[in-house]
Amino acid sequence: MTEAVIRLAAALQKLPSVGEKSAWRMALYLLEQDESVSHELAHALIEAKQRVCRCSRCFTWSETDICAVCSSENRDRTTLCVVERPRDMWILEQSGRYRGLYHVLGGVLSPMNGITADSLTVEQLRHRVATESIAEVIIGLGGSNEAETTAHYISRLLAEYPVTVSRFARGLSAGMDLEYADRFTLDQALNERRVINGGYR
Ligand SMILES: [Zn+2]
Known part of the structure; x- marks a missing residue:
């Protein structure tokens, strides 16, 4: 050859x-x-x-500085869903059931593999919660141990802000990746999310 x-x-x-x-x-x-x-x-x-570059607000892939979801006037700007990768966001978008905004974290905390909060968009998330009119942050991460750790980290980080932090219902967080969740599971996950941190209101 x-x-x-x-x-x-x-x-x-x-x-x-x-x-x-x-x-x-x-x-x-x-x-x-x-x-x-x-x-x-x-x-x-x-x-x-x-x-293709990163949306400067939510960090998904975009061909413009601000992506179509972030710049849309038809989205619920009080709800923010934190996902690991842009593909998770696209899966939720395809389901058509979620009308809020997103924040792409870029991964989950994994100190053993050198992935610390600094290598994710955690600080940018905190900044958004501090400056935008967000009332609820839904943690839409998978069910791995790293995802659990990351969810708790974010929940603690946002405890000082008047936001409710919730997680997807068991169906999705018990070890299933968003990629493999069917539409019914996504629906259930969104509707039955559980509150981790109620904020200080
Ligand atoms: Zn965006």
Whole structure:
């Protein structure tokens, strides 16, 4: 096999859920296709990297400084849902059941892996709660131990502000990632959320 094909397969293998076999299958498939297929793929990759940035308010992916959700006039600005990644936000958006705002944390606390509050958007979250008209913060993190720790950390951090901090109901927080939650579970999770911290009102 030529060096270039080996490099292509190695690059493809860096993608999530792509093993060695799949990487080789994709590389050989691309070689057999018309050159325009590779051009389109390469162009889309570079364009996405160049055009997409973080929303400066909620930190989801956006092509504008403030994303469509944050700049929409039809959202409930008193409710903020904290999620781990933009994909969690998109899942909730697809469900169509949540009308509030979001805050993408960028991960969950995991000191063993070097992920501390400083490497997440925790301070930005605190700033938003302090300056925006938010009445309830819903912690929409998964059910891992790290997610639990993060939820409690956020709850303590926000204790000094007049906001209610709640969590998704058991269905979602008992070990299920948002990605795998079906619409019914999402509905239930949103409707039956439990309050961790009632704020000082
Ligand atoms: Zn945004």
